[in-house]
Amino acid sequence: MSETVIPILPCASIADVLAFYRAIGFEVTHEQTRPNPFAVVERGDIRFQFFTIRGYDPAASYSTCYVLSDDVDALYEAFRSGLKRELGRVPTRGLPRLGPVKDMPYGVRQFLMTDPGGNTIRLGTPNGGPAEYPRAPKEPIARALHIAGLLGDSKGDVPAAARVVDRALDGDAVPAPDQLLRLLVLRADLALREGRAELAADLLARAGRVRGAGESAEVRDARRRAGDLAAELA
Numbered sequence: 001m002s003e004t005v006i007p008i009l010p011c012a013s014i015a016d017v018l019a020f021y022r023a024i025g026f027e028v029t030h031e032q033t034r035p036n037p038f039a040v041v042e043r044g045d046i047r048f049q050f051f052t053i054r055g056y057d058p059a060a061s062y063s064t065c066y067v068l069s070d071d072v073d074a075l076y077e078a079f080r081s082g083l084k085r086e087l088g089r090v091p092t093r094g095l096p097r098l099g100p101v102k103d104m105p106y107g108v109r110q111f112l113m114t115d116p117g118g119n120t121i122r123l124g125t126p127n128g129g130p131a132e133y134p135r136a137p138k139e140p141i142a143r144a145l146h147i148a149g150l151l152g153d154s155k156g157d158v159p160a161a162a163r164v165v166d167r168a169l170d171g172d173a174v175p176a177p178d179q180l181l182r183l184l185v186l187r188a189d190l191a192l193r194e195g196r197a198e199l200a201a202d203l204l205a206r207a208g209r210v211r212g213a214g215e216s217a218e219v220r221d222a223r224r225r226a227g228d229l230a231a232e233l234a
Helices: 014-023 072-087 140-155 158-170 177-193 197-208 217-233
Strands: 008-011 027-032 038-043 046-052 064-068 108-114 120-126
Touching: 008 014, 014 027, 014 038, 014 046, 014 072, 072 108, 072 120, 140 158, 140 177, 158 177, 177 197, 177 217, 197 217
Parallel strands: 008 046, 064 120
Antiparallel strands: 027 038, 038 046, 108 120
């Protein structure tokens, strides 16, 4: 037996959704306006269907699905490149938006993409880590990064995530350079999502002055995200 699961996702405007998915490399394989607006997009083995709801508010959407890929970094770069080509930047807040790609504590490397319909698509690749949800680290800065990342990205609780990072930046524990860079970029990301552009710019400037952070995967991810955030502020 062979089965295929196809998410059918709501939106307010088929045209807006199709423009977004075309920008990130999907092909529109079906589109109808009557009797009900409906469309299908495909990219490789990924297929989404969309329908409209009268009075639908994308900002209030809880629609989501998970896409497993064997190369999430390639997908991320393809989506980033398409959005930069179409919009001149990578949108990091509002709708649509593209979240950072990073290794999660539950065995996947993933990123979140939210389309104009408010549908959050999680895309990930197993990274060999344990699939079960781990306990938060005991070391204060590592714990803050762990908890704030989950609150801000997975749960979408931006104020709570910001409080965690603020306490880590202002607390007694001294972050290592790589931790400091990651904290500052994460806080800048959260500040932009709070609508605090001036604070975000200040945090990114501070991140740019951090020395000795090294070239770990986490640091490379943070620097790439910092570049996207800076471009959105420009």
